[in-house]
Amino acid sequence: MQKQTKRSKSHMRFLHSMSFTTRMLVLILILLIITTITFMLITQYEVERTIRHTINASIKDMRQLISLYVDNQYRSLVFHKENVLNLYKQKLKDLTDIALANVQYFHQLAKKNILSEEDAREFALRSIEQFRYGNNDYFFVYDKDNVAIAHPDPEIRGSNMTEYQDLKSNYPLKLIRETILEKGKGYNSFWYMRLEEEKPIEKLTYSTYYEPWEWIIGTGFYIDDLEKEYKESLDEMLSEFRKTFSKIRIGTNGYFFIFNKNHIVLVHPTMDGMDFTEVDVPGMGMEHWYSLERASKNPDVPHTYYWDKPGHIGNFVFKKIAYVDYFEPLNWYIVSTYYEDELNEPVKNIFRKELFTALAAILISGILTYFLVKKFTRPVKVLTAHARNLIRNNFVSDDDKDLIGLSKRSNDELSNLAVTFIKMEERLQKYIHDLKETTAAKEKIQSELRIAHKIQMGMLPSANPDFASNKNLSLKALLEPAREVGGDLYDYFFLNDDHLCFLIGDVSDKGVPAALFMARSKSLIRSTAMLLNKDKHTFYSSSEILNQVNAELCMENTHCMFLTIIIGIINIKNGNVTLSNAGHNPPFLVREKTWRILNFEPRMPIGVRPHTNYTDHAISLKNKDCIFLYTDGVTEAINEAGEFFSEKILEKTLRKTESVRPDTIINHVMKEVRMFVGKIPQADDITMICLQYNPDKRKD
Amino acid sequence: MHISTNKENGIYIIRIDGKVDSITSKDFQDAMIKSILDGETKILIDCAELEYISSSGIRAFYYALREITDKNGIIALSKPNDNILHILEMVDFQSEFPIYETIDKAIEEMNNHV
Numbered sequence: 097m098q099k100q101t102k103r104s105k106s107h108m109r110f111l112h113s114m115s116f117t118t119r120m121l122v123l124i125l126i127l128l129i130i131t132t133i134t135f136m137l138i139t140q141y142e143v144e145r146t147i148r149h150t151i152n153a154s155i156k157d158m159r160q161l162i163s164l165y166v167d168n169q170y171r172s173l174v175f176h177k178e179n180v181l182n183l184y185k186q187k188l189k190d191l192t193d194i195a196l197a198n199v200q201y202f203h204q205l206a207k208k209n210i211l212s213e214e215d216a217r218e219f220a221l222r223s224i225e226q227f228r229y230g231n232n233d234y235f236f237v238y239d240k241d242n243v244a245i246a247h248p249d250p251e252i253r254g255s256n257m258t259e260y261q262d263l264k265s266n267y268p269l270k271l272i273r274e275t276i277l278e279k280g281k282g283y284n285s286f287w288y289m290r291l292e293e294e295k296p297i298e299k300l301t302y303s304t305y306y307e308p309w310e311w312i313i314g315t316g317f318y319i320d321d322l323e324k325e326y327k328e329s330l331d332e333m334l335s336e337f338r339k340t341f342s343k344i345r346i347g348t349n350g351y352f353f354i355f356n357k358n359h360i361v362l363v364h365p366t367m368d369g370m371d372f373t374e375v376d377v378p379g380m381g382m383e384h385w386y387s388l389e390r391a392s393k394n395p396d397v398p399h400t401y402y403w404d405k406p407g408h409i410g411n412f413v414f415k416k417i418a419y420v421d422y423f424e425p426l427n428w429y430i431v432s433t434y435y436e437d438e439l440n441e442p443v444k445n446i447f448r449k450e451l452f453t454a455l456a457a458i459l460i461s462g463i464l465t466y467f468l469v470k471k472f473t474r475p476v477k478v479l480t481a482h483a484r485n486l487i488r489n490n491f492v493s494d495d496d497k498d499l500i501g502l503s504k505r506s507n508d509e510l511s512n513l514a515v516t517f518i519k520m521e522e523r524l525q526k527y528i529h530d531l532k533e534t535t536a537a538k539e540k541i542q543s544e545l546r547i548a549h550k551i552q553m554g555m556l557p558s559a560n561p562d563f564a565s566n567k568n569l570s571l572k573a574l575l576e577p578a579r580e581v582g583g584d585l586y587d588y589f590f591l592n593d594d595h596l597c598f599l600i601g602d603v604s605d606k607g608v609p610a611a612l613f614m615a616r617s618k619s620l621i622r623s624t625a626m627l628l629n630k631d632k633h634t635f636y637s638s639s640e641i642l643n644q645v646n647a648e649l650c651m652e653n654t655h656c657m658f659l660t661i662i663i664g665i666i667n668i669k670n671g672n673v674t675l676s677n678a679g680h681n682p683p684f685l686v687r688e689k690t691w692r693i694l695n696f697e698p699r700m701p702i703g704v705r706p707h708t709n710y711t712d713h714a715i716s717l718k719n720k721d722c723i724f725l726y727t728d729g730v731t732e733a734i735n736e737a738g739e740f741f742s743e744k745i746l747e748k749t750l751r752k753t754e755s756v757r758p759d760t761i762i763n764h765v766m767k768e769v770r771m772f773v774g775k776i777p778q779a780d781d782i783t784m785i786c787l788q789y790n791p792d793k794r795k796d
Numbered sequence: 797m798h799i800s801t802n803k804e805n806g807i808y809i810i811r812i813d814g815k816v817d818s819i820t821s822k823d824f825q826d827a828m829i830k831s832i833l834d835g836e837t838k839i840l841i842d843c844a845e846l847e848y849i850s851s852s853g854i855r856a857f858y859y860a861l862r863e864i865t866d867k868n869g870i871i872a873l874s875k876p877n878d879n880i881l882h883i884l885e886m887v888d889f890q891s892e893f894p895i896y897e898t899i900d901k902a903i904e905e906m907n908n909h910v
Contacts, residue, residue, distance in 0.1 A: 580818070604855035606818055660887060661849065678832035679887030698888040704858050705892070728851065740848075780816070782852075 116476065120469040121462065128461050132454040139450060144443045151439055153347060155419065156396075159432050162352055163421055165340070170425055171335045177326045181300075183324065185283060188302035190313055192281075195224050195235050195313050199306050217309065221246040224313070233317045240310040241270045262286040262294040272312060276305045286316070298323075337363045348441070349405050350434025351415075357427040359385045392420040392429055405435055457654050475502050475510040479517055486521065499741040541607075548581040548611035552781075557587055568668045568791040569596065572758035574766060576729070576782040583610035584727045584781035585618055589625075589663055591635050594669050597625050600725040601661035602680065602784050604701065613649075613657045617702070620645045621663065638663045638676035642702055642710040646678070650706035658703035671717035671789045676710050677703045681731065681743070682723040684750055684791065685715065693743075693751050694723075722756055729782035733773050741772050758786035801825050807903045811842040816853035825856035828871070829863060837869030838906050842899060843876040854887060861892055870894070870909055874902040 114122070198221045206216035224235045225246045227474035242258040243713030253527040257269050257772045264287045275282035281304040303314030334354075341363055353364040359372035359382065372385035384401065391399035398417045405414045418433035478498050499521075503514040556575060573586050590596050590658045599621060603610040629636055636644065641663055648702065649659070660680040666673045675683070680702035682693050696717070700708050717723070725744070733741040749768045753761050762784045769782065797820035798813040808831050816824050839860075861871055872894040876884060881890055884895065896902035 181825050602851060604851040606852070656855055656862060658851075658855060658858060681886065700888045700891060701854075732848075732850070 116473050117469045123467055125462055128458050136450055140447055143446050147442050173329050176726045180322055188195040192302050192304050192315055196304055235315045238312040259745040272303045340352040346434035353431050354428050388420050392422040395421045544608045548608045551611035567758050570758050570788040572762050572792055573785040574762050578778045578781050580606045584783035585614050586785045594610045594667055597665050599663040601659050602727045604658045617659050635713050638665050638674050639712040642676050642678050646702035647706050653703050658701035660701040673715045674712045682785035686722045686756055718794050722788045727783040729751050733769050735772050736774050758788050761786050805903050807838050807840050807906055808836040809840045813845040815848040818852045828860035832863045839871045840902050841873045843873050850875045856879045864874040872902050874899050
């Protein structure tokens with residue numbers, strides 16, 4: 097099954113690997129060939145049938161004609177023979193009447209007493225005795241006692257012929273008397289030996305009766321002349337047949353022949369007069385004669401045998417069909433015979449012509465199909481070529497003329513396809529154009545993001561491992577940047593040995609502008625914080641820093657960007673902290689494991705209003721106190737349900753922290769946030785900074 | 797986010813449904829700027845259906861505020877939910893943008909503003 101499928105598939109592949117033109121050509125040629133073969137088979141069958149039928153019918157006609165002809169010839173022969181016989185008979189009667197008239201004449205003479213009755217009888221007999229005609233034929237007279245009183249043969253003359261028999265044991269006189277008794281006169285046939293001949297010959301006799309003297313007067317003649325004449329006519333007829341038959345052909349070499357019941361061939365193109373018994377050749381001889389004779393019993397059933405033919409004499413391998421008609425009057429067998437292969441010759445001829453015509457038709461059709469399909473598929477080729485060019489030229493078509501020409505050609509499917517193609521091409525080009533722009537824009541964004549990210553990360557203070565150990569302070573900071581840089585920042589730096597400034601902020605935008613704003617803010621804060629207050633010889637407080645930086649940032653802030661920020665300054669000697677908040681999320685404070693939010697009076701972010709007045713908030717940190725600052729990336733982290741991590745959850749999370757240490761706290765919160773958001777990508781930077789006052793660390 | 801606008805008693809009301817975040821804040825900002833350029837001077841942002849506002853959303857307010865201040869106009873908010881209010885308070889939003897509990901109150905108050 098699988099093999100079959102494979103084979104058919106490979107067959108399909110073979111078909112599909114051909115060009116459309118070739119496929120059409122193959123298809124049409126296959127159809128043509130199938131049609132032609134079917135047509136030829138049908139016609140051959142029909143033609144063969146028709147031809148066989150025609151030939152058989154014509155053979156039947158010919159047989160009938162021949163039979164009629166033979167019959168006619170025979171009838172005329174017989175008619176002629178009878179005619180002649182009748183003539184002879186008439187002659188016999190007429191002559192006998194003359195002889196009778198002769199007898200009557202002498203009787204008259206006796207009645208008129210010119211002669212005595214005795215003399216009259218004597219003269220009558222003697223004169224009849226002298227009568228001769230034909231081939232020395234004569235008359236006879238018998239008296240009432242059957243004594244031959246007049247006869248040319250002296251041995252018979254005077255004899256009583258009552259007991260005389262002919263060669264066929266007939267009693268001639270007895271039969272003659274019967275005829276006379278019955279009809280008064282009539283014919284009889286007897287058989288005698290003619291002089292110098294051996295076979296008995298029929299002698300036809302006519303007898304009449306002369307009552308006054310009780311005489312039988314008659315004459316006869318040997319009718320072998322008639323037979324001879326008949327035989328000659330028969331021979332003439334046969335030679336006539338030979339001439340006629342030789343002109344009649346069945347097929348090319350088929351013929352008629354006649355043989356008789358004595359197995360003598362009477363009429364045959366080559367075997368005239370031959371006796372079947374004398375022929376000792378395979379396929380011939382008596383067997384052949386018998387089979388032919390038997391075939392005559394069913395004259396309309398073809399009889400087959402093998403024979404030689406002209407050009408192959410003696411080679412008895414050619415199948416012949418024969419019909420044998422029996423002509424009863426002459427005991428003749430008339431055979432119509434022909435060679436089977438010759439019968440098929442016309443069929444073969446027709447087949448050859450048909451084949452030639454079909455091949456020519458297929459050839460012409462093939463050529464026509466080739467050109468037509470070429471013509472029909474030209475548009476497809478144009479389209480294909482165009483499409484190929486399009487691909488090669490990165491979908492920028494330089495020339496649409498070919499397609500436009502095609503689209504205007506007519507209203508068929510291919511023209512529609514061309515129109516569609518042109519439209520598709522335009523859309524494709526537009527799409528590619530858009531795609532290029534989009535890609536360029538995306539690329540631009542990507543590179544901007546990279547730049548922004550670099551700026552952001554470059555601004556963060558590098559972690560100093562010795563930082564915490566040397567001072568009364570532990571500090572941990574974390575910035576987890578979002579893919580689109582969120583604009584978070586943190587910073588911490590020592591103003592002098594005792595004072596550390598720390599800050600956390602969030603710029604209200606993303607990307608490069610936010611990063612640049614952040615950078616500007618950060619450097620402004622650093623430089624401002626490091627400045628000494630000239631009057632008091634102290635540092636600016638955190639609020640003073642914000643006031644200064646805000647005023648600076650509000651100038652030329654065309655994009656209206658702002659920064660929420662908490663800035664703090666811690667004195668690590670005593671733990672005093674001042675914090676200032678500019679619109680930022682309030683920080684947490686943990687003291688003795690108790691967390692609380694350091695709520696300040698709200699103030700605007702820096703960068704919005706130039707004259708905003710920020711305030712300081714002082715806290716005094718005790719040992720182990722922690723301040724936790726964060727950006728809204730923490731509280732506004734979203735989970736899969738679309739919920740925020742929120743300040744509340746953050747507070748809970750902080751409370752659950754195992755130990756109050758900056759790194760533990762930050763790691764714990766980060767872990768919880770990650771678990772909370774699950775698979776949702778981080779939308780904003782997550783930044784945390786946690787510092788712990790540790791004055792007793794050295795003592796520990 | 798979905799924005800719809802209408803005008804009522806001379807107050808141009810912009811109603812925001814959904815979230816104003818870093819992606820949608822641009823549309824929100826454009827909506828406000830367009831109305832200002834069209835000559836509107838009293839704009840009320842209906843926050844009843846506002847679910848969330850990010851810092852970039854707040855920035856859009858400040859941006860619009862600067863534009864309308866030049867034309868002696870006013871931008872106010874009405875009916876923000878508690879979360880939104882909490883965020884707004886954090887950045888001292890009320891100092892620049894009046895926040896009203898109802899739209900009617902807002903319209904009344906704003907019409908008194910000269």
